[in-house]
Amino acid sequence: MDSHSPASSPREPGAPAAPGADGEQGVLLPIPDPQESARLLAALPTEQQGSQPFRSGFVALIGRPNVGKSTLLNQLVGEKVAITSPVAQTTRNRLRAILTTPAAQLVLLDTPGIHKPHHLLGERLVKTARNTIGDVDVVLLLVDGSQPAGRGDGFIVELLRHCRAPVHVALNKHDLVDPAEAEALAASYRQLLEGRGDFASIPTAGEQPNPPLSWPLHPVSALTGEGTEALVAALTAELPEGPQLYPADAVSDQPEQLLMAELIREQVLSHTREEVPHSVAVSIDRVVDDGPRTAVLATVLVERSSQKGILIGKGGRMLKTIGQGARLQMEKVFSGPVYLELFVKVVPGWRRSAARLAELGYRGE
Ligand code: GDP
Ligand code: MG
Numbered sequence: 001m002d003s004h005s006p007a008s009s010p011r012e013p014g015a016p017a018a019p020g021a022d023g024e025q026g027v028l029l030p031i032p033d034p035q036e037s038a039r040l041l042a043a044l045p046t047e048q049q050g051s052q053p054f055r056s057g058f059v060a061l062i063g064r065p066n067v068g069k070s071t072l073l074n075q076l077v078g079e080k081v082a083i084t085s086p087v088a089q090t091t092r093n094r095l096r097a098i099l100t101t102p103a104a105q106l107v108l109l110d111t112p113g114i115h116k117p118h119h120l121l122g123e124r125l126v127k128t129a130r131n132t133i134g135d136v137d138v139v140l141l142l143v144d145g146s147q148p149a150g151r152g153d154g155f156i157v158e159l160l161r162h163c164r165a166p167v168h169v170a171l172n173k174h175d176l177v178d179p180a181e182a183e184a185l186a187a188s189y190r191q192l193l194e195g196r197g198d199f200a201s202i203p204t205a206g207e208q209p210n211p212p213l214s215w216p217l218h219p220v221s222a223l224t225g226e227g228t229e230a231l232v233a234a235l236t237a238e239l240p241e242g243p244q245l246y247p248a249d250a251v252s253d254q255p256e257q258l259l260m261a262e263l264i265r266e267q268v269l270s271h272t273r274e275e276v277p278h279s280v281a282v283s284i285d286r287v288v289d290d291g292p293r294t295a296v297l298a299t300v301l302v303e304r305s306s307q308k309g310i311l312i313g314k315g316g317r318m319l320k321t322i323g324q325g326a327r328l329q330m331e332k333v334f335s336g337p338v339y340l341e342l343f344v345k346v347v348p349g350w351r352r353s354a355a356r357l358a359e360l361g362y363r364g365e
Helices: 032-042 069-077 120-134 150-158 179-192 228-237 256-271 305-312 314-333 353-357
Strands: 055-062 095-100 105-112 138-146 166-170 218-219 283-288 293-302 340-346
Touching: 032 228, 069 095, 069 105, 069 228, 095 228, 105 228, 105 353, 138 150, 150 179, 166 179, 166 228, 179 218, 218 228, 256 283, 256 293, 256 314, 293 314, 305 314, 305 340, 314 340
Parallel strands: 055 105, 055 138, 138 166, 166 218, 293 340
Antiparallel strands: 095 105, 283 293
């Protein structure tokens, strides 16, 4: 059950890269003979000549709900590390996925969809997203590129306008785009960034208009993987030189219990309708790793007893379906048998209680 933890304490976003990572052994190398080096170099295939130094760093994934952030993480990392769902705002916690290529290691931070906050939970989500932006090496703004740019995209662009890190824009869902429409769609995003056309602002008296932005646009499909290789190359070029921060086979440093809770929440979302999803939270109460099997006790928290009724279902059938689905997902992710016991508890108004939010791990640090 350790496969998702980093081997050594990794560099936090913003902290300087530590040269000479943990456990590195000093090795004495012979002093290179420049003539011999030149001869060896000339014999290499061209793409390896002047080979690039290894790079590592943090990439913040920013985007409105449902643009495909989680799908992209899964596509890039090739394992189920983030939760995807057709229901908006499934991802509440910052989740790191780790992508190791021959050239670089990218630590990806999945952030909750940025939107205008409606209540306390929403404000926390936005705060977490803003803090994530502050510390990273590059920001990847993901948009639904199958739709023309809209006002909601403008809100995020304004939020990112002053961030220190370079910003790249992925026009996702390219698989849904009719090739004849592709240019017009890309043009609408260029207009948005440059503040032209529909997005031309009327500067108020004495105010300078915002300078046009020239963030690179990358058409991709998180679903099929189309364009993602070029995207990763562009992001890699923005990272500083640095050592590998995590083992090459690590995919996420998300604490396992958060991942378990997210897998349960995903099942709740996929088996219930609108009346439940936004007021559900999952707490993992106990995990017992007794040899070959992992036993998990978890509670689904809802706000109203009517929701509790829906979740339990006739004769407990709904809860059984949710539990079975979550168990199967856990067994895939943790590669081993899982015993899952689920409870449902009514906690009125939990969304408004900051203390409870903190307890449940929704950090707004
Ligand atoms: P998030 O809220 O930004 O994390 O979005 P998700 O990754 O959960 O995706 C939302 C929905 O869009 C899901 O139904 C995905 O299957 C779908 N989706 C994501 N990326 C693509 C894509 O590239 N093409 C298509 N056709 N659908 C996508
Ligand atoms: Mg998501």
